Amino acid sequence: MxxxxxxxxxxxxxxxxxxxxxxxxxxxxxxxxxxxxxxxxxxxxxxxxxxxxxxxxxxINEVSALLTLWNDRNRASSQVKALAKQHVADMDRKIAELQSMKDTLSNLIEKCQGDHRPDCPILNDFAKTDR
Amino acid sequence: MxxxxxxxxxxxxxxxxxxxxxxxxxxxxxxxxxxxxxxxxxxxxxxxxxxxxxxxxxxINEVSALLTLWNDRNRASSQVKALAKQHVADMDRKIAELQSMKDTLSNLIEKCQGDHRPDCPILNDFAKTDR
DNA sequence: GCTTGACCTTCCCGTAACTGTAAGCCTCAT
DNA sequence: ATGAGGCTTACAGTTACGGGAAGGTCAAGC
Incomplete structure (x- = not known):
């Protein structure tokens, strides 16, 4: 082929x-x-x-490891499971991070009128001099 | 400084x-x-x-746009809000994608004994010839 | 027998948003 | 004056490809 x-x-x-x-x-x-x-x-x-x-x-690196395990008829399934769990943990962290960013920004959006006027809590927050 | x-x-x-x-x-x-x-x-x-x-x-591109809006005393807050909403939508998509991948993989992990034996539903699934 | 168009080949550039490294000034304290 | 630390530029590396150029191959159609 x-x-x-x-x-x-x-x-x-x-x-x-x-x-x-x-x-x-x-x-x-x-x-x-x-x-x-x-x-x-x-x-x-x-x-x-x-x-x-x-x-x-x-x-790609993880896939490479998975391929090696796949081709090893004697690998312990615990190795595969550990790799997969690690990946799930990574995804959990990313999801939490995204969710947190999203929540913060959503709050700001709610406070923004979004009309023709220039006043905008979103930019005001980004520009806050304290914090 | x-x-x-x-x-x-x-x-x-x-x-x-x-x-x-x-x-x-x-x-x-x-x-x-x-x-x-x-x-x-x-x-x-x-x-x-x-x-x-x-x-x-x-x-960076979005930040660049936000900077422009920030420096424009006459911008409409609706412009900022639209940009922010778009970004929230992007994050929503990413979260959903990650969540879906995580759910799929989590299911496979549950089925895997994770012991010394080689049999592993995770690799078996990746290797499925149908689908 | 020749052309055409669909595939195939390699090679190199561009992407996002930086981080690492090297080689070389500048500044200040000892 | 010397050494540490901070500053400078420039270039390479990262992740996982995608785009596009220049050219070879193959089967079909005239």
Whole structure:
């Protein structure tokens, strides 16, 4: 299978697949006699695996670790679970941070008339000289 | 005031302040005779303003727009409010996305024993050939 | 047999918002 | 005068790609 088709079935842009190869996340694909990348079933499974892990927010580095674990028939599931838990914790922190920023800003927005007049509690708050 | 002190009072690293100057977010600071950047009160207020806006998640571009509005004594507060609302909407989307990823992964984690054995529903799910 | 258009190739630049590092002045206290 | 710490510029690295140029390949159609 050539890269275009692989892109379709894996859900990853061809450009991204080449990128993954260039950074060593995946093994270099085989080549046809004319130099096109040729993918096997196993390669495609790997790319789908990567796509799913990435869609859950794992970084490339984390995906790399997951791939290693996936390919290790003897890994302890506790290792995978720990990695996943860490990622959930990271997401929790990000969610809390976003939520906090959102709450603060929402409060300011409520206080802002939002009409033609220039007075605006939002800018006033940003410009507060105390604090 | 020199950049080190400004960094302390504004909460922005000196490096970041230079960066903001380099991209044109702020006016180039004045200089002492020996070439050091010299900041006035107004510059410091601006940097604090930027720090607060950034801490609420506004992008540099958005901050730039906010600065323009801040410096425009005749702006309508509706403009500021619209910008802020847009940002809240962006954050809402990000929160929902993170939450969804987190929920999915949390479900998988619950199903994983996390012991010494290799069987792991998390990796199994990533590797599913259907879907 | 030749052209056309869809794919494929590599290579390099740009993105956001900085952070790290290097090499070299400036200032002040000892 | 010397050493520490702060300042300067400039360039590279980070994350995870996307855009676009210049050119090779392949199957279809005339």
């Amino acid at each position: 050539k890269i275009g088709q692989v892109a379709e079935v894996s859900g990853l842009p061809a450009k991204t697949i080449r990128y993954y190869e260039s950074i060593g996340l995946i093994e270099p694909a085989g080549r046809t006699s004319s130099g096109y990348r040729a993918y096997q079933e196993r390669d495609i499974e790997t790319l789908k695996f990567i796509q799913r892990a990435r869609s859950l927010g794992f970084s | 020199k950049i080190g002190q400004v960094a302390e009072v504004s909460g922005l690293p000196a490096k970041t302040i230079r960066y903001y100057e380099s991209i044109g977010l702020i006016e180039p600071a004045g200089r002492t005779s020996s070439g050091y950047r010299a900041y006035q009160e107004r510059d410091i207020e601006t940097l604090k303003f930027i720090q607060r806006a950034r801490s609420l998640g506004f992008s």
